[in-house]
Amino acid sequence: MKKDMANAIAVETRQVGKKFGSVTALDGIDIRVGSGEFVALMGASGSGKTTLMNILTCLDTASSGEVWLDGVNAATLDEEGRREFRARHIGLVFQQFHLIPYLNALENVMLAQHYHSVVDQPSARAALELVGMEHRLEHLPSQLSGGEQQRVCIARALVNRPPIIFADEPTGNLDEENENRVLDIFEKLHAQGHTIVMVTHNPVLGHRAERIVYLQHGRIVDAPEAISATARQTNGSRAFAMAASESARP
Amino acid sequence: MILRMLRQSWRRNPRRKLLSIATVFLAASLLSALMLVSIDIGDQMAREMKSYGANILMLPAEQAALPSLGDGEDNPLAGQSSLDESELPNIMDIFWRNNIAGFAPLLSGEVKLDDGLAVKVVGTFFDKRLTVPDEDDYHTGQRTISPFWHVQGEWPDDEKDEALAGSALARAHGWRAGMELTVGGAPLRIAGLLTSGGEEEDALVVPLRLAQQWLDMPGKIQAVRVSALTVPENDLSKRALRDPDSLDAETYDLWYCTAYVSSIAHQLEEAVSGSIARPIWQVAASEGVIIEKIQSLLIMATCAALLAAAMGIASLMTSVLMERSREIGLMKALGAHDWQASLLFYAEAILGSLAGGLLGCLAGWGLARVIGWQLFDEPLRFSWIVAPCVLLISVFIAVAGTWFPARRIARLYPVEVLHGRA
Ligand SMILES: Nc1ncnc2c1ncn2[C@@H]1O[C@H](COP(=O)(O)OP(=O)(O)O)[C@@H](O)[C@H]1O
Numbered sequence: 001m002k003k004d005m006a007n008a009i010a011v012e013t014r015q016v017g018k019k020f021g022s023v024t025a026l027d028g029i030d031i032r033v034g035s036g037e038f039v040a041l042m043g044a045s046g047s048g049k050t051t052l053m054n055i056l057t058c059l060d061t062a063s064s065g066e067v068w069l070d071g072v073n074a075a076t077l078d079e080e081g082r083r084e085f086r087a088r089h090i091g092l093v094f095q096q097f098h099l100i101p102y103l104n105a106l107e108n109v110m111l112a113q114h115y116h117s118v119v120d121q122p123s124a125r126a127a128l129e130l131v132g133m134e135h136r137l138e139h140l141p142s143q144l145s146g147g148e149q150q151r152v153c154i155a156r157a158l159v160n161r162p163p164i165i166f167a168d169e170p171t172g173n174l175d176e177e178n179e180n181r182v183l184d185i186f187e188k189l190h191a192q193g194h195t196i197v198m199v200t201h202n203p204v205l206g207h208r209a210e211r212i213v214y215l216q217h218g219r220i221v222d223a224p225e226a227i228s229a230t231a232r233q234t235n236g237s238r239a240f241a242m243a244a245s246e247s248a249r250p
Numbered sequence: 251m252i253l254r255m256l257r258q259s260w261r262r263n264p265r266r267k268l269l270s271i272a273t274v275f276l277a278a279s280l281l282s283a284l285m286l287v288s289i290d291i292g293d294q295m296a297r298e299m300k301s302y303g304a305n306i307l308m309l310p311a312e313q314a315a316l317p318s319l320g321d322g323e324d325n326p327l328a329g330q331s332s333l334d335e336s337e338l339p340n341i342m343d344i345f346w347r348n349n350i351a352g353f354a355p356l357l358s359g360e361v362k363l364d365d366g367l368a369v370k371v372v373g374t375f376f377d378k379r380l381t382v383p384d385e386d387d388y389h390t391g392q393r394t395i396s397p398f399w400h401v402q403g404e405w406p407d408d409e410k411d412e413a414l415a416g417s418a419l420a421r422a423h424g425w426r427a428g429m430e431l432t433v434g435g436a437p438l439r440i441a442g443l444l445t446s447g448g449e450e451e452d453a454l455v456v457p458l459r460l461a462q463q464w465l466d467m468p469g470k471i472q473a474v475r476v477s478a479l480t481v482p483e484n485d486l487s488k489r490a491l492r493d494p495d496s497l498d499a500e501t502y503d504l505w506y507c508t509a510y511v512s513s514i515a516h517q518l519e520e521a522v523s524g525s526i527a528r529p530i531w532q533v534a535a536s537e538g539v540i541i542e543k544i545q546s547l548l549i550m551a552t553c554a555a556l557l558a559a560a561m562g563i564a565s566l567m568t569s570v571l572m573e574r575s576r577e578i579g580l581m582k583a584l585g586a587h588d589w590q591a592s593l594l595f596y597a598e599a600i601l602g603s604l605a606g607g608l609l610g611c612l613a614g615w616g617l618a619r620v621i622g623w624q625l626f627d628e629p630l631r632f633s634w635i636v637a638p639c640v641l642l643i644s645v646f647i648a649v650a651g652t653w654f655p656a657r658r659i660a661r662l663y664p665v666e667v668l669h670g671r672a
């Protein structure tokens with residue numbers, strides 16, 4: 001497992017901070033995700049997970065620090081550059097799916113191709129097949145269950161073969177059965193070599209990732225037990241989460 | 251792909267679009283109706299204004315020297331001299347002949363009926379057939395220039411021995427339509443009773459030919475009432491009226507070739523020898539002004555309708571964009587350019603406005619016809635220029651209405667909508 005880490009680094013942040021007015025959402029975040037890694041980001045509600053994800057996916061900018069994505073410093077990109085980078089390098093999966101309601105499953109996937117380059121129906125079909133949705137191509141989002149919608153959403157994130165897939169609470173709106181399905185897909189993608197960063201606050205799901213990074217009050221901490229232990233928090237937040245290498249999977 | 255999105259968006263969610271089409275439709279139908287009406291109303295109104303009576307009175311030059319004929323109530327008995335009936339067709343040969351709606355000669359005097367009763371007689375044309383240059387079957391007379399004459403019974407035939415009895419006169423002597431009187435041994439049938447609101451109500455109105463015979467004035471007339479379509483007077487026309495000779499050649503031509511009541515009157519004087527043509531100012535001066543005022547009123551109403559429609563579209567589009575802000579945020583998150591997101595909404599708005607504009611043109615035409623019937627008893631003409639104008643304006647208001655909300659698209663950050671913070 002540690003083999004990948006030595007190779008390429010997909011995501012690396014250096015002392016990333018984010019303030020919303022007087023609220024400090026992120027404070028000195030250092031993360032490194034190796035290419036092909038499957039990392040879970042965990043933390044209590046309000047701990048800054050979404051804020052960090054938005055910065056990593058170039059939807060938002062950091063107030064301070066550096067964000068390196070595939071060897072590019074996102075802080076140096078302007079809005080147009082971030083748009084371009086998002087289209088080329090990043091697959092997004094949202095908690096609320098965000099499918100276009102009047103387009104069917106296939107068309108929703110093709111839309112991502114349209115904004116990326118050109119529409120290619122066979123490969124859109126293949127992406128839906130990969131998530132087991134080949135029998136629902138013509139269905140509208142409203143005709144699909146939540147789990148099915150999320151799988152369409154994952155297919156849409158995959159279709160342009162982005163180097164990294166980011167998923168913010170992808171199972172937040174799903175029941176247990178569908179949770180497992182989605183995680184199965186992520187594991188399958190991981191096995192195929194995709195880099196995946198997934199936010200969750202379900203420890204069971206978190207432990208299915210290769211590695212868990214814990215966030216608390218906008219800082220990276222060692223382990224969930226550390227939540228109340230301020231002394232350990234100072235230790236933990238300085239260490240690279242990666243170096244701790246507490247890989248959850250046997 | 252954008253076409254596909256437009257199609258699907260329309261097919262699967264037509265309610266919103268129908269609403270915006272309906273907005274454009276209403277605006278466009280109002281707009282096209284108002285445009286059609288304002289284009290045609292000039293002619294229609296001018297025609298309608300004729301019901302207020304003739305607007306030029308021609309008199310023999312000697313008699314016109316007498317003062318105070320300005321109020322339109324001529325008194326043909328006041329003078330002795332006369333004009334020649336044979337020169338009347340010249341009226342239809344003047345430069346502005348096409349603006350002459352009609353005319354009627356007048357000859358009046360007192361005649362004794364065979365039963366000894368002396369009555370005032372007015373000879374005129376009712377609907378007389380005349381030989382004039384350029385026109386084969388030209389009829390003119392009181393029926394054309396005095397649409398306010400109300401006849402109970404029938405209009406007399408100019409070629410028969412028939413008359414209209416003024417309603418006051420008929421009441422005084424118990425005459426009814428269809429009765430016969432005798433004048434000079436010959437029968438005279440009362441075809442109808444006349445209510446005109448003028449002094450004809452006390453007279454027996456007969457074909458000119460009979461009056462000339464009874465009054466022993468063959469071929470003579472005392473006055474001509476002329477109804478002409480005119481443009482409003484201005485400084486030039488007033489100066490010309492005072493003294494046409496004071497104009498230099500170029501301004502004279504300009505004046506002569508404009509349908510001022512003064513230049514038409516001037517041309518009428520040239521056409522009938524020994525005559526003086528007097529504009530009846532109250533009617534003549536106000537006609538053009540009233541038409542212009544009504545037209546500018548219509549234009550203002552049209553502008554207000556347009557503004558309202560553009561604002562309607564803008565608020566509709568704003569609420570559409572609010573509703574669909576997640577969609578826009580998603581497109582941007584997937585890497586859409588701002589213009590790509592905006593384009594979709596512009597295209598939707600433009601297509602909707604074309605549909606609404608087209609339907610609105612048709613409805614507006616129908617509306618204009620109804621207005622025409624209601625106001626003028628005849629449909630307004632359809633001017634084709636209105637259709638492209640209305641379509642263009644429809645698209646314009648749709649684009650203008652989308653422009654403000656579309657700028658919000660540009661400012662919208664995907665983070666704000668995708669994670670529910672707006
Ligand atoms: N746009 C924003 N404006 C102001 N405060 C924000 C904004 N986004 C996030 N925050 C604050 O930043 C902190 C982290 O939020 P978030 O990243 O959404 O947490 P999580 O996703 O872990 O629940 C919270 O205290 C939240 O109130």
Ligand SMILES: [Mg+2]
Binds near residue numbers: 050
């Ligand atoms: Mg969150």
